Amino acid sequence: MTRISTNQLYDRSIDAITRNQGSLSDVQQQLSSGKKLLRPSDDPVGAAQVVRLTEDLDKITQYKRNNTLLQNSLEQEEVVLKNINNALDRARVLMIQSGNGVYDKTDLQAIGIEIGSIRDEIFGLMNSQNSNGEYIFAGYQSQTEAFSYDPSSTDKKYTFAGDDGFKKIQVSDAVTIQSNSSGKTVFEDVQARLNINVTARVGVSSLSSRITEQAAFDQFHKQNYDAVTPANNQFRATVLAGNQIRIDNIGTGATISTQNFESGKPFVFKGISFDVNAAPGDTFDFELNKPEKKNIAETLNDFFIALNDASLSDTDFSKAIADGLVGLDNGAKKLANATSSLGGRLNVAQSVLESNLDLEIANKSARSVIEDVDYAEAVSELSKQETALQAAQATFSRVTGLTLFDYIR
Structure with missing residues (x-):
């Protein structure tokens, strides 16, 4: 038989009360905080x-x-492109x-004032x-x-000063979306x-040309x-007997x-109308x-100059109109592509x-399943811990009263 000393009785009783008080305190903290994981040791796996x-x-x-910043940026760009497109329609x-x-x-x-x-x-x-x-x-x-203006320039007054880079914004672990477009x-x-350059050579008394079918000529x-061999871009038209004309590539x-x-009557070759006396x-x-690229501001500026040039011939003015219309149409296509790209990116972002x-x-x-407290379960646990603490306290008073001196009395 194991002998239990009075000190052991007190220690065991105090330990039981302390543990019950700790458990009761934990349940109270769970109820007040709404969290059932008060410390990692409560559930190491769940805590991780x-x-x-x-x-x-x-x-x-x-x-x-x-995503909010991205959509705001794309929507702002969309508004700008829409306004530019409306202005091009009027031009x-x-x-x-x-x-x-x-x-x-x-x-x-x-x-010209409005075009300007x-x-x-x-x-x-x-x-x-x-x-x-x-x-x-x-x-x-x-x-x-993005674009600079140099009024003293003899070539292009409106030039691109940025670069062709674009920024991306990450909107998920696997998805980044382009947030801007390069000008x-x-x-x-x-x-x-x-267009073409025409030169009269042997025997031609009069010669004029204009592009009447731009798509066919393009x-x-x-x-x-041929960007490598310039001679391959040169062609020669030779008038033949029997009311025919032959067109050869000079380079090849x-x-x-x-x-x-x-x-004296016009003939059409690949969208080019030639009127020749020969x-x-x-x-x-x-x-x-040589193919050239021109931004839409420069295209409008060229047409603005043509409108204000009183010495310009009707033929040259017609050419200026044709240049302007093709430039605006090509610019509108670029705007449409950019707008379509914006719409696609907005859809992906959403x-x-x-x-x-x-x-x-x-x-x-x-x-929530791991860390949030179940209030019904916690309230029941609180009642149980209160009962256990009360029992431990009552037991402590009973056990500590069982001494030899109490028995003699």
Whole structure:
């Protein structure tokens, strides 16, 4: 038989009371905090899961902020592109109006005033800034203007000063989305109207040309232009007996076409209308111009100059209108592509946001199962711990009263 001393009785009773008080205190803390994990030792595995889930929820919160910033940036850019497109539509109407033969120089100068205003408006929009003062279309060079204006330049007055970079924003663990567009892609890399240079040679008494079918000529130009060998861009037309004309490539020597010809009447070759007075054996040359790119502000500025040039011939003015219309049409295509890209990115951003919201709910639910207290269970546990503490206290008073001296009394 094991002998239990009085000190042992006191120690055991005090230990039981203390443990019951600790358990009761834990239940009270769970009820007051709403958390059943008060310390990692309560559930080491569950505590580790809570840490991971909390980290994931913090990331999702940041991704949601990123997504909001991204959508704001894309929506602002979309508004700018829409305003530019509206301005181009008005400029196109004015260009077509200026080709009306009843307009005199004064009327054209009046149109020029509005074209100049539209040019300035578009130039300002191309240098739009976001809420942080960054230039939207400047690429990585967002602290400097995307486009600059040099009135003294004899070549191009409106030039791109940024780069073709673009920023990306991470909106989930696996998805990053482009947050801006480079002005080089949207505005600068706009194809100018393709054209030719014509030179009369042997025996030709009169010669004029104009592009009447731009699409057909553009296709011919793209298929035949040689950026490496300039001679391959030169062609020679030779009038043949029997009312025919032959067109050869000077560089390669290949015959491109042989077709009907009548002196003094226009004939069309690959979208180019030639009006020639010539006899058999006469020749003339034409050369494919080098493709050029011109931003829409520069295109409008060129047309503005043409409208205000009183010495410009009708032929040259018609060419200026054709150049302007093709430049604006090509610019509008670039704007349409950029707007389509924006719409796609906005759709992806919205889809990722919805996915993040669903994931946030799932993670919060999983974390709640692990760490949040079940109040019904905790209240029952509180009652049980109170009863246990009361029993331990009552037992302590009974046990400590069982001494030999009490028995003798």
